[in-house]
Amino acid sequence: MLFVELRFFLFFLLIFGVYWTLRSNTARKVWILICSYVFYSAFFIGVGVFSGQPLPPGWWFPFMLLASTAMDYVVGLKVQDSDETRVRKAWMLVSLTINIGVLVYFKYMGFFLESAVDFTHWIGLPASPSTLKIILPVGISFYTFQSMSYTIEVYRRHRAAERNLLNLATFISFFPQLVAGPIVRANDFLPQLQSKRSWADVDVRGALVLFLVGFVKKACISDSVAPFVDQYFANPHGYTGLSAIIAVLLYAVQIYCDFSGYTDMAIAVARLLGYELTKNFDFPYFAASSTEFWRRWHISLSTWLRDYLYISLGGNRGAKAFVYRNLMLTMILGGLWHGARWTFVIWGTLHGLALVLHREWDRLTSQWKSLRQTLAWRIFATLLTFYFVCVCWIFFRAADLSKPMTGADFERAFHTLRGFLGLKLHSPHKAKSLDIRLLYVFAGLAFIHWLNFRRVFSTWWRKGPDAIFALGLGAAVAVVILFIPVTYAPFIYFQF
Amino acid sequence: MRYLNPILCVLLFLAGLTGTALLINHRLPLPEILSITEKLHWLKKHGDQYDTLFIGSSRTNRHIRADLFDQYMVAAGHPTHSFNLGVNAMRPPEDNFILEAALAHRQKPLKYVIVESNQIRLDSEADLDATTERKAYWLDPKRYLVIMRRLLEMTPSEVPSKSSRWGMILYDTRRFVNRELNLGRGLELVNAHYEKSPKSLKKKFSADWQGWEYQRQQPIKASELKIFNARMTDLAQTPSVAYLGSPEDQRQLLEKRRLIESHGARMIVYLPPLAHRQRFTPDPKTMGDVPVLNFWDPKLYPEFYDPKLLADSGHFNDVGAELFTKEFARQFLELK
Numbered sequence: 001m002l003f004v005e006l007r008f009f010l011f012f013l014l015i016f017g018v019y020w021t022l023r024s025n026t027a028r029k030v031w032i033l034i035c036s037y038v039f040y041s042a043f044f045i046g047v048g049v050f051s052g053q054p055l056p057p058g059w060w061f062p063f064m065l066l067a068s069t070a071m072d073y074v075v076g077l078k079v080q081d082s083d084e085t086r087v088r089k090a091w092m093l094v095s096l097t098i099n100i101g102v103l104v105y106f107k108y109m110g111f112f113l114e115s116a117v118d119f120t121h122w123i124g125l126p127a128s129p130s131t132l133k134i135i136l137p138v139g140i141s142f143y144t145f146q147s148m149s150y151t152i153e154v155y156r157r158h159r160a161a162e163r164n165l166l167n168l169a170t171f172i173s174f175f176p177q178l179v180a181g182p183i184v185r186a187n188d189f190l191p192q193l194q195s196k197r198s199w200a201d202v203d204v205r206g207a208l209v210l211f212l213v214g215f216v217k218k219a220c221i222s223d224s225v226a227p228f229v230d231q232y233f234a235n236p237h238g239y240t241g242l243s244a245i246i247a248v249l250l251y252a253v254q255i256y257c258d259f260s261g262y263t264d265m266a267i268a269v270a271r272l273l274g275y276e277l278t279k280n281f282d283f284p285y286f287a288a289s290s291t292e293f294w295r296r297w298h299i300s301l302s303t304w305l306r307d308y309l310y311i312s313l314g315g316n317r318g319a320k321a322f323v324y325r326n327l328m329l330t331m332i333l334g335g336l337w338h339g340a341r342w343t344f345v346i347w348g349t350l351h352g353l354a355l356v357l358h359r360e361w362d363r364l365t366s367q368w369k370s371l372r373q374t375l376a377w378r379i380f381a382t383l384l385t386f387y388f389v390c391v392c393w394i395f396f397r398a399a400d401l402s403k404p405m406t407g408a409d410f411e412r413a414f415h416t417l418r419g420f421l422g423l424k425l426h427s428p429h430k431a432k433s434l435d436i437r438l439l440y441v442f443a444g445l446a447f448i449h450w451l452n453f454r455r456v457f458s459t460w461w462r463k464g465p466d467a468i469f470a471l472g473l474g475a476a477v478a479v480v481i482l483f484i485p486v487t488y489a490p491f492i493y494f495q496f
Numbered sequence: 497m498r499y500l501n502p503i504l505c506v507l508l509f510l511a512g513l514t515g516t517a518l519l520i521n522h523r524l525p526l527p528e529i530l531s532i533t534e535k536l537h538w539l540k541k542h543g544d545q546y547d548t549l550f551i552g553s554s555r556t557n558r559h560i561r562a563d564l565f566d567q568y569m570v571a572a573g574h575p576t577h578s579f580n581l582g583v584n585a586m587r588p589p590e591d592n593f594i595l596e597a598a599l600a601h602r603q604k605p606l607k608y609v610i611v612e613s614n615q616i617r618l619d620s621e622a623d624l625d626a627t628t629e630r631k632a633y634w635l636d637p638k639r640y641l642v643i644m645r646r647l648l649e650m651t652p653s654e655v656p657s658k659s660s661r662w663g664m665i666l667y668d669t670r671r672f673v674n675r676e677l678n679l680g681r682g683l684e685l686v687n688a689h690y691e692k693s694p695k696s697l698k699k700k701f702s703a704d705w706q707g708w709e710y711q712r713q714q715p716i717k718a719s720e721l722k723i724f725n726a727r728m729t730d731l732a733q734t735p736s737v738a739y740l741g742s743p744e745d746q747r748q749l750l751e752k753r754r755l756i757e758s759h760g761a762r763m764i765v766y767l768p769p770l771a772h773r774q775r776f777t778p779d780p781k782t783m784g785d786v787p788v789l790n791f792w793d794p795k796l797y798p799e800f801y802d803p804k805l806l807a808d809s810g811h812f813n814d815v816g817a818e819l820f821t822k823e824f825a826r827q828f829l830e831l832k
Contacts, residue, residue, distance in 0.1 A: 006670075470505035474512020482520060482682035 001042040003265040004219045004484075011039070012269065019273055025196035029170050032273070036175035037062055043138045043179065061137040064102070069169045071098055072147045073162070076154045080161035088155055095151040099144045106140055108340045139179035141337060143172055145304055150186040152308055159187050167193045174275070176266040180259070182280040182300035189275070197274025205469060207271040209461060212476060214264025217257035220483040221445065225250045225257075228434055233397060236415045243434040244419025248390050249442050251397050256285065259298070283453045285389070288381035290354035293389060305334050324359075328352040341399040343409050350392045394420060517677045524681055525688045526597075527633050531557075532583055535707055536597050539579065544604045546706075548578035551591050552612025555768040557582030558811050560610075561821045562706035568825035576607065580707035585630075587617040588748040589642040593634040595755060605760035610828075611752055613767050613788070615745045615776045616646045618654070618664065631671045640672040646744040710814040716806045723809040727771035728794065728801065736792060739774040746779045753786060764831065766824070767792040769800035770810065787831050789824065797823070 001008050015035045022028045044058035075095040079088045150168070153159045162168040171189050232239055232247035239247070260281040270277045284297035294302045313326040328349070335348020371377055398413035418424045451457065461469065526533055539546075548565075550556050562578040569576040581598055583590075591614070599606075635643070647665050655661055716724070740746060749765070756763045765778050766789040775792045794801040800823075805816030812820055 466501060466505050467508050470508040471512040474509040474514075475516040476512075477509075478513050478516035478520065478677065481517070481677045481679055482685065484680050486680045 001039060003262065003269070004215060011035075016272060020199055025193075026166065028196070029166050029193060032175070033166065033170050033173060036170070036173040036178060037065075039175040040065060040139070040173065040178055058137060064137065065143060065173060066169075068099065068102070068144065068147055069172045070165075071095065072151055072172070073165050073168050075151055076161035076168070077163070079151065079154045092151055092155040096148060099148050099151075103140060103144050106137060108336070142181045142183055143178060145183050145301075146186075147172055149183070149304060149308060153186050159190070162186070162190055174270070176269040176273075177277055180262050180266070181298075182263055182266065182278045183304050184278055184300070188278060192275050199274070202274055203271060205462060207268040208473060210264050210271070211268035212473070212480065214261040214266075214268060216480055216483075217261030217264065219261075219485070220480060222254045222257035222261060223485045224483070225254045225438075225441075228438060229254055229397070232434060233400075233412060233416070236412050236419070238432050239419070240431045240433040241419040241422065241424035242436070243432070244416045244424065245422075246434045246436070246438050246442075248394055248397075248416065248420045250438060251393055252285070252386075252390050253442060253445055255393065255396070256281075283449070285386050285449070286382055286453050287385050288378050289385055290351065290358045290388065293385055294351070294355070301334070301337070305330050305337075309333060324356045327355050327359075331355065338396070339399065341409065343395045343399040343413060346413075347392050347395040350388075350395070354388060391417065391420065513677075520678050520685065521676065523688075524678060524685055527681070527684060529630060529633060531709075532594065532630070532633070534701075535581060535583070536594070538701065538705065538707075539581070539598045540601045543579075543598065543602050546577050546579040547604075547607040548576045549581050549595075549598065549606065549609045550578060550612075551581045551595055551609065552768075553582060553586050553614060554584040554811060555582070555770070556580065556612045557584055557707075557709050558807075559768060559817050559820050560708060560824060561710065561817055562708050563704075564818060564821045565825050565828075566706075568822065568829070572825075572829050574829065578608075578706065580709075582612070582708070585617075587614040588745070589616060589639040590630065590634045592642075592748060592751055592755070593636065593639055595752060599755065599759055602759060606756070607761055608764060609752075609756040609761050610764045610766060611749075611756075613749075613765050613776050613778065615741045616642065616748060618643075618646065618650070618656070631668070632675055635668065635672050635675050637672075637676075640668065642744060642748065643668050646742060649742050649744060710817050714807070714813065716803055716808060720806070720809040721803055724771060724803060724806065727809070731771050731773065731794060734773060736773050736775050738777045740779050741776050745776065746782060749778050750782055753783065764789065764828070766790070769793075769797055769820070771801065789827050789831075791820070791823070 001011065015031070019028055019031055022031060041062045044056055044061050072095055075091050078091040082088050082091070150162075150171070154161045162171075167190055170193055171184070171186060174184070174189070177184055229247055229251045232243055233251075236244065236247075263280040267277045267279075278300045280298060280300050282296040282299065284293050287293035287296050310326055310330040313329060314322060315326060316323055329352075331352030332345060332348040335344040335346070335351070338344045338347075365372065372381075394416045395413050398416065399409045400412075415424075461472070526536060550560050550562065557580060560580055560582070562580045565578055566576050581594065583594065586594065591611075595609070644665065647661060647668070650661060655664075753763045764787050765783070767775055767777065769791040771794070775790075777790075778786060778788060791797055791800060799805070800812075800816070800820060802816075805812050805819065807813040807816075
């Protein structure tokens with residue numbers, strides 16, 4: 001069930017109507033919990049089961065979510081109730097081992113086996129090319145990270161263990177952010193569950209506009225450019241060098257609009273129920289450095305990696321080489337979080353290297369502060385950062401996640417990279433090319449995005465009476481519907 | 497009073513949505529649909545040169561050669577200039593929509609409109625996805641009500657095996673809402689703004705184009721022949737019976753008649769030669785004075801049931817079409 005589907009709107013209307021009619025906070029949380037599990041189950045179990053069709057392979061995944069919640073509930077209490085560091089640590093390791101174990105099994109087992117087979121084959125030993133056929137449960141990377149953050153926070157004594165199982169279960173399974181984030185912290189969300197939400201505090205206008213913006217990003221922009229990107233990446237060798245540039249730029253648009261669009265809708269849906277989720281994007285393509293990019297892109301993941309991985313590895317403490325090692329490890333693992341592919345490892349490594357280089361650059365040019373504050377410098381640095389991010393996106397997109405990992409992923413990546421860097425001057429005879437007018441589309445979208453970055457659209461719709469707002473929103477929705485492609489592509493981040 | 501503001505806002509939201517959608521709908525061109533758009537654009541531009549129209553499904557489109565028909569009429573001293581508005585798989589209420597659109601721009605009166613006798617098309621979701629999504633253009637409020645009335649008066653035996661009445665109602669409602677809200681048609685609006693003539697008009701037709709299409713003579717496929725023979729065996733055991741269909745089927749014929757007569761023309765209904773048991777015919781109570789040309793009888797017209805003249809189990813090849821047009825013209829002249 002996608003946020004852009006009609007059935008989600010009907011589902012949400014039901015949730016919304018019943019939720020605000022219920023008077024007790026507990027009843028509301030029970031209702032949210034039931035709906036979250038129904039929402040999650042809808043990804044695996046279709047309506048066919050009601051007409052006697054057999055259960056699909058992933059029918060038991062919602063039970064896995066339930067088991068993960070129960071385990072973290074018990075571990076949280078055990079960690080809380082013990083005064084002995086050794087015992088507390090042991091319980092926390094139980095939680096981490098199980099959570100990471102589940103993640104590794106579903107997400108990385110195939111990758112490790114394939115890599116081991118490739119390696120044994122490479123050193124000349126006989127190797128069986130058989131691979132495991134494991135279905136990846138939607139949202140597993142998100143909810144396991146969320147559960148782990150809870151256990152670690154309790155272990156670090158940053159928060160008390162949650163004694164109310166209903167609260168913890170609602171926190172882990174809260175449907176707006178369950179399958180594609182943002183990765184919400186226990187400290188941010190659990191306190192919101194303690195008290196009854198008040199309708200008077202809900203920013204209805206803000207939520208509706210945010211939902212519409214997210215919808216436009218996903219359904220109108222991302223899904224409209226996706227066919228061009230897919231067309232190119234299906235066979236990069238058959239396209240001209242200029243097409244590589246167009247395809248990569250469009251992919252930068254697609255992935256941003258897809259993911260940030262989903263996040264906007266998730267935040268808006270939660271907001272309409274009275275809850276506030278973490279901000280996940282803050283105009284990342286206007287970042288003037290790699291470091292800044294990671295403060296603006298997938299904020300909930302980058303801060304998670306910073307707080308629970310980078311700092312655990314030692315963070316900024318120690319020698320420079322040690323700090324850089326921590327940075328590289330964090331980014332490589334961040335790349336692997338997206339999927340078990342070497343192309344994701346390269347993507348993470350490139351970003352790690354960029355962070356290291358930026359630190360060095362910062363140190364070496366610290367005396368040029370006044371130059372670095374000029375507008376011209378800022379523009380140059382922003383364009384350079386965007387260019388670098390696009391180069392990294394090539395590796396991110398090159399993997400065909402629907403197929404097993406092969407050398408074709410790298411071929412696609414390096415071929416596109418040559419085209420994007422302007423090194424593919426001679427195109428093969430009869431090479432196809434993407435429509436050059438797509439560059440105007442890109443420029444138009446970039447301009448609108450810049451206006452939004454300058455906050456041109458941020459407040460005017462808040463002025464005026466509700467009646468005018470409602471009328472205008474209706475008209476805006478009618479225009480948006482015009483530009484929805486008739487079929488929807490699944491959200492990119494559902495695969496991670 | 498507490499709920500007054502939210503209710504008012506919801507109503508205003510819906511008003512803004514539907515109002516804007518209607519405005520946009522008014523500005524949108526007819527979608528490009530193979531063979532339909534080109535015929536409608538052609539008639540919009542050249543419609544007044546024709547005085548006779550044929551309308552119906554592929555049976556009309558491929559079986560009636562408008563040029564031959566006109567030749568026979570000239571030879572008999574009753575000249576006509578006809579256009580074949582038949583469209584593959586077109587049945588009521590789509591043909592009513594097409595007829596309205598085709599007649600909307602006429603300045604001169606018509607002489608005849610020859611209508612193929614057909615019942616309302618009821619599609620299950622599976623049928624539509626496999627064949628046509630044409631409802632995107634013709635399922636306007638008027639046609640939606642027709643479909644809804646027909647679905648509600650449908651007998652249990654008429655419900656397609658893989659569907660349900662409510663499933664079909666929901667499916668058509670969804671298609672109707674999509675159409676009215678102009679789902680995914682933004683690019684057409686943009687293109688219409690920049691392109692002076694739509695694709696269908698860029699296609700070259702000779703000045704005397706008369707809309708018909710024919711299938712070259714070639715041996716009918718064994719699988720199609722098997723279907724045809726089975727139907728013929730069935731028909732030999734139980735001859736076909738006249739069938740009045742549902743009240744809504746008859747209302748569609750009546751609506752056509754009103755429209756045709758409002759343009760000063762005479763309506764003539766015809767039943768194509770088919771090897772089916774039930775032949776849908778106009779109700780004599782309401783349409784008694786409308787002439788009906790009935791070719792649906794293997795005993796009376798054995799030549800139209802000869803496999804040599806068939807392109808598939810339900811259509812003539814070009815030789816069959818010529819023969820049928822000749823016989824059609826002969827009977828048509830007898831009416832006069």
